[in-house]
Amino acid sequence: MREGGATRLAEFAELLRGQRIAIVYSHRFGAPLDEDWYHRWQTNVIAMFSQAAEHCGAIPVFFDLDQWLDYCSASPKGVQFVVNLNAGNRSLDQWSVVPALAGWRGLVTFPCSAFTALLGEDKAIAKRLARDCGWHIPRGIEEGLSARDQVIRKPRTYGSSVGLERLTLAEVHNPEDPDYIVEEFVRGYDATIVTFYSTLTGRLECHGAQAITPETDDPANWTYDAYEKRNPGVRTVVASSYYPVDHELAQRAVEITQVFGGKFVSRVDIRLKCAPSATAPIRFEDCTFLEINPMPTIGPSNSVTELAARYVEQHGDHPDLSWIATRSSNPIERAAIYLLSAGLLALSSR
Structure with missing residues (x-):
């Protein structure tokens, strides 16, 4: 144990052995299932967390969003942790469903709570x-922008830059629409x-x-x-x-x-x-x-995973991290192992 009684990652990883981790994902409503972006997300992200859970000795259990709703409504037993992949290019109103239900059932949700997702x-x-x-921060329409100024118009609650437009303020229809942000192009x-x-x-x-x-x-x-x-x-x-x-x-x-x-x-x-x-x-x-x-995409080829891979490589000989090298020789897989286990540790009561 570290000073203050906090659980070390190596100890926590042992606690994950045999535990069931729910991986909850969602389809892009209205998109064909052979759409390239969907499949890239599906294979890269879901597979990465599945392998990370298995490398930790845990058991990944997969749910689409409808299955998760049914599961949580039936007094679920057996799942100890949740990985929330219901995010990205959809309305923020739907983002909190998975962690909110998990919180209602007393389950820890990776990478953040419903409160943090909605607020951030x-x-x-x-x-x-x-x-x-x-x-x-960029100036808004109430801060002296002229009709000729270049602005960014984007939905207030969508991710992945969905709906983002660059145009002049004069070209913006209804610049005070509460569902959108209009701000200066910087x-x-x-x-x-x-x-x-x-x-x-x-x-x-x-x-x-x-x-x-x-x-x-x-x-x-x-x-x-x-x-x-x-x-x-x-x-x-x-x-x-x-x-x-x-x-x-x-x-x-x-x-x-x-x-x-x-x-x-x-x-x-x-x-x-x-x-x-x-x-x-x-x-x-x-x-x-x-x-x-606060819910960034964490996949094999983005900034969070790359910097986690560097962190694990830099500190890999530390007793708290050396176990990761015994689970995989691949730097990205090691990063995923660290992110999943460290995330669940950080979000659990310590």
Whole structure:
């Protein structure tokens, strides 16, 4: 046990042996089942968590959302933990179903609670809280934007940049629609700051940033929309690299994650006013807050998993993490093992 009586990850991993972990997913309503994006998500994400559970000695049990509703309504027994994959490109009204029902039944839900998902993924609330926490945020329509100004219009409660548009304020139909956010387009570079729980310190920590630089004549004028996310490198060739962040930015990222009730993981999406440099950390003063993702997609090829893989590699000889190397030799699988076990530990009562 660590100081304060907190359970070590190696001990917790032993407790996972033989436990049933529900992996709850949902189809994209109205989309054909052979749609490429759906299948990429299905195979990459569901399979990664299934393998991670098995590497921990646990038993993955699969539910689609309808099956989960039926299961929870029947006084369920046998499942001890839940992985919530009901997220992404759908309305936020539906995001809380899985963790809310799990919480009602006293089950720990990865990666966050219903409260954290609803509060953090609401972009309007997130902007207000970020401003109160000292972040610079894009100006809204009430803050002196002119009809000719370039703006971003996006749904208030959808993920994956679904519905995001860039246009002039004059082109926006009903700019005060409460279901949408209209804010100034900020020239700069897209980046995301990653936090996740460190089992070595027993604290939520910032682990760096991923920045995306498009290969265009004017990279600061580029918009990372839903098409670019779903079709990487098709319309625009981009370079994606990882960077350290300064002490203030690391502290601010952890602070705002905790403001939203996050205990395990988050991604804070920002716009950098200057191109990231390999020789200097990203500074807080150069960041404009865009949104926070307390339920970020965690798959084999994204920022959370990559930075977790680096964390496990860096600290792999520590007694609390050395067991992971005995379960897999693959860096991404090791990262998934860490994220699942550390996440469930962070979200459980310790």
